Amino acid sequence: MGVLEHKFQDNIVVASVDKLLSWARSTSPWYFQFGLACCAIEMMATAASRHDLERIGMMPRSSPRQADVMIVSGTVTLKMGLRVKRLYEQMADPKYVIAMGSCATSGGPYWKYGYHVLKGVDLVVPVDVYIPGCPPRPEALLDGLLKLQEKIRHERPLTRKTGT
Amino acid sequence: MSQDIRTILKKAFPAAIVEQEAETEDYLEVRPGEWFEIATFLHDTPELKFDSLQCITGVDWGPEAHLEVRYNLHSMEHKHKLEIRIVLDRTAPEVPSVEKIWRVADWFEREVYDMYGIVFTGHRNLRRILLPDDWVGWPLRKDYETPETYHGIVVPKIKEEWE
Numbered sequence: 031m032g033v034l035e036h037k038f039q040d041n042i043v044v045a046s047v048d049k050l051l052s053w054a055r056s057t058s059p060w061y062f063q064f065g066l067a068c069c070a071i072e073m074m075a076t077a078a079s080r081h082d083l084e085r086i087g088m089m090p091r092s093s094p095r096q097a098d099v100m101i102v103s104g105t106v107t108l109k110m111g112l113r114v115k116r117l118y119e120q121m122a123d124p125k126y127v128i129a130m131g132s133c134a135t136s137g138g139p140y141w142k143y144g145y146h147v148l149k150g151v152d153l154v155v156p157v158d159v160y161i162p163g164c165p166p167r168p169e170a171l172l173d174g175l176l177k178l179q180e181k182i183r184h185e186r187p188l189t190r191k192t193g194t
Numbered sequence: 195m196s197q198d199i200r201t202i203l204k205k206a207f208p209a210a211i212v213e214q215e216a217e218t219e220d221y222l223e224v225r226p227g228e229w230f231e232i233a234t235f236l237h238d239t240p241e242l243k244f245d246s247l248q249c250i251t252g253v254d255w256g257p258e259a260h261l262e263v264r265y266n267l268h269s270m271e272h273k274h275k276l277e278i279r280i281v282l283d284r285t286a287p288e289v290p291s292v293e294k295i296w297r298v299a300d301w302f303e304r305e306v307y308d309m310y311g312i313v314f315t316g317h318r319n320l321r322r323i324l325l326p327d328d329w330v331g332w333p334l335r336k337d338y339e340t341p342e343t344y345h346g347i348v349v350p351k352i353k354e355e356w357e
Contacts, residue, residue: 108326108344108345108347108349109325109326111344111347112345112347145333145338145340145341145349146325146333148347149348149349153347153348154347
């Protein structure tokens with residue numbers, strides 16, 4: 031904002047609407063509260079007081095209509111795969127998906143012989159961030175979430191479509 | 195299993211108990227026909243009183259062999275145990291349901307049906323319990339082949355190149 035910067039008094043920030051929107055989105059991505067397997071325990075630990083997700087602006091929502099981020103935490107069976115897809119479709123734009131743990135990214139320990147396991151949640155919904163680990167530690171999840179925030183911050187919602 | 199249980203059962207159901215080579219074995223093989231009557235007898239007779247059904251297991255002995263169901267019974271009062279084995283035909287596996295005797299058998303039998311396709315005749319709600327209702331095939335049978343797709347979702351990825 032070169033020319034206008036520092037021309038006004040304190041507490042006045044000059045920014046483009048585009049940047050402001052993406053900044054606001056990136057600092058409050060509410061996530062959809064549902065867990066599928068053991069990764070959900072780590073997700074709960076990340077949300078709890080020691081790591082405290084709310085300090086980076088993330089809080090759990092119990093309805094897909096109010097959520098921006100879906101953390102697929104755990105093994106997705108084929109039966110659940112259809113439901114995950116339905117839940118994703120029920121979320122309002124802009125929406126993001128995090129594949130947490132090796133099961134959600136590739137099928138994990140079930141990738142060869144699991145007849146009932148979806149081999150990666152990216153077969154049914156588009157994934158933004160993959161977090162490896164079995165299960166990933168809360169630090170890894172936090173890192174993934176910060177990466178997602180970084181991704182959202184670089185989006186320009188007015189000039190470009192989200193996710194492209 | 196004590197010899198007493200074997201003797202009592204043989205006396206009551208001489209035709210239904212399959213002769214075993216070694217009687218010291220810790221199980222009893224039974225023909226499927228009279229299984230419901232035998233189960234009622236095991237549950238109701240005061241000196242047996244098997245009031246707890248602990249587990250029902252399905253076994254597949256391979257594509258050329260037979261299927262099998264195993265029941266693990268326990269008596270809280272007499273503190274004795276019994277394992278019942280029933281050998282079933284692979285093409286039409288049917289066995290009488292004991293769900294009316296031990297209520298816990300409801301879900302046990304549904305699980306065995308879900309995984310092996312063994313039909314428990316007389317079960318009041320024999321549906322799949324874990325897999326979706328529209329699933330094709332019986333996954334724990336040895337000759338089961340994983341489907342290519344499920345509702346348009348690809349199930350196995352190309353794995354040869356990965357290894």
